[in-house]
């Protein structure tokens with residue numbers, strides 16, 4: 001159902017073709033039905049917000065809650081979120097599912113431990129991890145950049161930052177692999193992996209808390225345990241939930257930033273050549289604006305995570321009843337011609353680029369400095385060490401993982417001259 005039918009029929013959403021290239025459908029929605037009620041593949045009905053101005057406003061609107069109870073308890077909700085009660089209670093400790101004042105308190109505490117300075121000091125380690133992963137396939141002359149590079153890099157990076165001992169990091173790689181292959185659904189192997197990861201983190205936190213009494217450790221988990229604000233601390237449960245959300249929110253997003261980013265560079269040889277030339281000259285400016293542009297142009301997070309109307313409100317002239325879910329489509333907003341000049345052109349040097357790829361408002365991505373560091377290091381090192389990197393598949397044959405929230409490639413086969 002469309003709110004304001006246009007001259008051409010509404011495009012089909014959530015099909016295989018849509019996952020490969022959602023941008024024409026988003027252009028249609030922005031123009032003809034900018035706040036559009038649709039039935040999601042799960043059967044839940046939700047509003048899609050696709051214009052930049054509306055999206056930015058909705059992301060900051062406190063009448064839109066992150067708490068799913070507002071939907072499931074609404075008498076006119078069509079289709080439930082399907083989150084069982086006991087999982088709801090557990091999810092309520094996650095930053096992405098809570099509202100102020102709880103959100104304000106937890107975010108302030110985690111921000112004391114996960115500081116931009118901690119991330120900046122981590123830069124040499126990210127470079128080391130990046131080089132080690134490239135070393136493993138550089139002599140082969142070919143690789144699947146998702147499995148051999150984009151996937152392991154963020155998982156090892158966040159494990160290191162948190163303070164997961166090296167001998168346990170491959171377990172994380174396996175659990176995360178299960179989660180990414182089978183989507184975020186709370187079933188079967190995925191649920192088991194999530195449970196194992198959470199159980200491991202709870203135990204690690206417990207051990208570290210005991211250990212801290214004897215020695216001061218400087219990893220992020222120890223930082224979370226020590227963080228205090230007006231005498232308040234995170235409980236062990238809250239610290240475990242926080243460590244888990246850092247892994248969960250920072251993993252597939254970064255896989256897709258690297259995967260989508262490399263793919264788009266390979267498809268835009270002029271832009272890629274400019275970036276290679278600037279890296280060869282020892283400059284970082286184009287790399288920095290370039291990673292932001294790749295986030296705008298083909299970002300990892302297609303839609304912001306769920307929001308629910310706590311009362312009736314109007315977005316872009318459209319009335320939204322209380323209880324209805326609202327999905328802000330970041331990928332559509334970031335191609336809005338009302339906001340960006342030539343939005344469908346990839347321009348790594350773009351300056352006026354206040355994209356919504358990391359969200360906006362109180363839930364703005366906490367991990368943005370780490371994501372930027374990983375994205376910039378990964379792209380610069382790949383292009384420098386494998387200068388003739390090229391796609392080894394027909395783009396039309398590549399498969400995309402199109403969940404509702406994330407969008408990224410399943411595989412990215414490449415070739416290059418073998419190097420040592």
Ligand code: HEM
Pocket residue numbers: 059095096097107158245246247249250251253254257299300301304305306356357358359360362363364365366367368370371372
């Ligand atoms: C929130 C994007 C990497 C941790 C968000 C949101 C977006 C986003 C759009 C807001 C969601 C909403 O409002 O519904 C991204 C992208 C990334 C990335 C595009 C990579 C390129 C990371 C990393 C971490 C992280 C590496 C941590 C290690 C978080 C957390 C939140 C968040 C904890 C919740 C913040 C809150 O609710 O206050 N991210 N993210 N993200 N992100 Fe990221």
